[in-house]
Amino acid sequence: MKRIGLIALAAFIGGAAAIGGYKLLEPKNDGLLSFADQQKVIFANNPKISSAGAVDFVEAAAAVSPAVVHIKTSYTGGGESATRGRQSSPMDMFEDFFGGGGRRMQRAPRAASGSGVILTPDGYIVTNNHVVDNADKIEVILSDRRKVSAKVIGKDPNTDLALIKVEATDLPVVKMGNSDNVQIGEWVLAVGFPLDLQTTVTAGIVSAKARNIGILARDQQQPSQEDFEEYQRTGKMPARAANTSIESYIQTDAAINPGNSGGALVNANGELIGINAAIASQTGTNVGYGFAIPVNLAKKILDDFRKFGTVKRGYIGVTFSALDADVAEKLNIQDNSGLYVNEVLPGSGAAAAGIQKGDIIKKVEGNIIYDSPDLQEKIGRLSPGDKVQLTYLRNGQMKDAQVTLKGEGATVQPNAVAKVNKGASIEKLGASFAPASAELKGKYGVRSGVVVTGVQQGKIFDSLEISKGLLVTAVNGRPVNSAKDVEAALPQSRNGMTTISGINEEGKFTYSF
Known part of the structure; x- marks a missing residue:
C-alpha cells in the first residue's frame, strides 16, 4: 500500500507540474506571442488529422469549415470601393484584370462579400486587403450564424492581406501549416463563401508555386475614381507609388470563385497553407486556376499588423532582372538562371555587403533562386535589421554575403x-x-x-x-x-x-x- 501511495503521489505531482508549466507558458497578452507560437499552444494536445494518403477530405473539411467565416462589407460613398462591390463581390477587381471589361465608375451605395479565416479563439481573422479596403462597415457571419461587427487591425495592398478583429471568445481556429513544404501535385482544399453561397469546399491539386501574375502591380498603378476627380479639380493627376508588391502565389485548380477571397487553402491534414486571393479567368468565374498567398508570408505580415498596425518591411536594396535564355543573350552573359543585379542602391544593405552591379544572385539562405518571387517572398517574411545570406556569382566564382535588411526610406542616403x-x-x-x-x-x-x-x-x-x-x-x-x-x-x-x-x-x- 505504501508503494501504491508513493506512485499515486508521484503521478499527482507530475500532473500538477504539467498543468503549472502550461499555465506558465499560456499567453497573457496576444501581443507577446506570434500567431504561429500562439497556435502551437492551442493545438499542442490536439490529435493530428491524417489523410493516410487516401483521397478523402472529410476530416479536413470538418476541421476547417467552422473556422472559415463569411465577411460582408458595405460602402456608403462612390469611388473605387463602390466599383469593386458592383456585382456583390470584391473579386471583381480580378475579373477586370483577367478579362471582363474595364472599370465602370459608379457612385451608389454598394455591398460586397468575401471570406476570412479565424486564427485565434478571441477573434483575429485573416482576409484579403481587397475584401475590406475602403469599407465603411464590416460584418462577420460566424459558423453558428452569429453576425458580429469587425474592425480592421491592419491591411497591406503590397501583399493583399488584412487582419480584422471581432469581439468574441472560444471561436474555432484553423491550424497554420508550412507553405514551404507544399509540393506540386499535392491535394488541397479551398474553403470559402463563393457567389454568396454558404460554406463551400472544393478540391484540387497544387499546380505551381511562386507564381507572379502581376495583378497587385497592376492595381497599384491603376488610377482610381478619386484620382480622376482630383484631376478634374486641379488639372493634375496624383502621383502614385512605384510597384512594391510581393506576389509568390500558390496556384491550384481547386474551384475558386468570386466570394472565395480571403478564404482558406488547406492541405489534406486540414492545415492552412494559403489565403485564396485571385482567379485566372476570362469570365470572372472559375475556369481552372486560382491563386493563394502562402501562409509563411502571411505569418510575418499578420504579426506586424497586430504589433504595429502596419507592415515593417525590410529591403535588400537592389534592382534586378530575372534571367532566362533571352535576357541572358541580351545582357551578353552565359548564365540563364538567377537574378541579374541591375543596380545597387547607395546606403543599402546590399551595398554594405559588397553586392555589385552585374552580380547574379543564385541563392537566398541556401535556397536556389529561379525567379523574382523566390527572392521577394523570402525577403517579405523578414524585418528591418534581419540578416539574410545571399549566394551570388561574380566573374565565374560563387560568393556569399550576409546582408542586413534596411527599412523603407533608409536604403538611399540623402546625398545619393x-x-x-x-x-x-x-x-x-x-x-x-x-x-x-x-x-x-x-x-x-x-x-x-x-x-x-x-x-x-x-x-x-x-x-x-x-x-x-x-x-x-x-x-x-x-x-x-x-x-x-x-x-x-x-x-x-x-x-x-x-x-x-x-x-x-x-x-x-x-x-x-
Whole structure:
C-alpha cells in the first residue's frame, strides 16, 4: 500500500507540474506571442488529422469549415470601393484584370462579400486587403450564424492581406501549416463563401508555386475614381507609388470563385497553407486556376499588423532582372538562371555587403533562386535589421554575403538621391515617344498614353522586349501624354524602382526595373 501511495503521489505531482508549466507558458497578452507560437499552444494536445494518403477530405473539411467565416462589407460613398462591390463581390477587381471589361465608375451605395479565416479563439481573422479596403462597415457571419461587427487591425495592398478583429471568445481556429513544404501535385482544399453561397469546399491539386501574375502591380498603378476627380479639380493627376508588391502565389485548380477571397487553402491534414486571393479567368468565374498567398508570408505580415498596425518591411536594396535564355543573350552573359543585379542602391544593405552591379544572385539562405518571387517572398517574411545570406556569382566564382535588411526610406542616403534619380531618364530607357491619338486611347478605354516610336538596341526597353507601337499609359504611377510627361515622371521612382504601365492587344502590363 505504501508503494501504491508513493506512485499515486508521484503521478499527482507530475500532473500538477504539467498543468503549472502550461499555465506558465499560456499567453497573457496576444501581443507577446506570434500567431504561429500562439497556435502551437492551442493545438499542442490536439490529435493530428491524417489523410493516410487516401483521397478523402472529410476530416479536413470538418476541421476547417467552422473556422472559415463569411465577411460582408458595405460602402456608403462612390469611388473605387463602390466599383469593386458592383456585382456583390470584391473579386471583381480580378475579373477586370483577367478579362471582363474595364472599370465602370459608379457612385451608389454598394455591398460586397468575401471570406476570412479565424486564427485565434478571441477573434483575429485573416482576409484579403481587397475584401475590406475602403469599407465603411464590416460584418462577420460566424459558423453558428452569429453576425458580429469587425474592425480592421491592419491591411497591406503590397501583399493583399488584412487582419480584422471581432469581439468574441472560444471561436474555432484553423491550424497554420508550412507553405514551404507544399509540393506540386499535392491535394488541397479551398474553403470559402463563393457567389454568396454558404460554406463551400472544393478540391484540387497544387499546380505551381511562386507564381507572379502581376495583378497587385497592376492595381497599384491603376488610377482610381478619386484620382480622376482630383484631376478634374486641379488639372493634375496624383502621383502614385512605384510597384512594391510581393506576389509568390500558390496556384491550384481547386474551384475558386468570386466570394472565395480571403478564404482558406488547406492541405489534406486540414492545415492552412494559403489565403485564396485571385482567379485566372476570362469570365470572372472559375475556369481552372486560382491563386493563394502562402501562409509563411502571411505569418510575418499578420504579426506586424497586430504589433504595429502596419507592415515593417525590410529591403535588400537592389534592382534586378530575372534571367532566362533571352535576357541572358541580351545582357551578353552565359548564365540563364538567377537574378541579374541591375543596380545597387547607395546606403543599402546590399551595398554594405559588397553586392555589385552585374552580380547574379543564385541563392537566398541556401535556397536556389529561379525567379523574382523566390527572392521577394523570402525577403517579405523578414524585418528591418534581419540578416539574410545571399549566394551570388561574380566573374565565374560563387560568393556569399550576409546582408542586413534596411527599412523603407533608409536604403538611399540623402546625398545619393540625386544620383539615383538622374539615372532614370529617357536616354537610359532607350526609347522615343509620341502622344497617342484619341482613337487609340478610345480603342483601349484609357485616358492617357504615349506610343513608343523608337527603341535603341542594348538599352532598357530593348532588354525588356518593349517594341515600337506599344501604348504606355503611366510611368511610376503618373499618367503620361507626351515625351515631356515621361521625362517628368521618371525621377518620381520609389526605392530606385521605375515602373512602366501600359496596354496592348493582350491586355494591361507593368514592367518594373
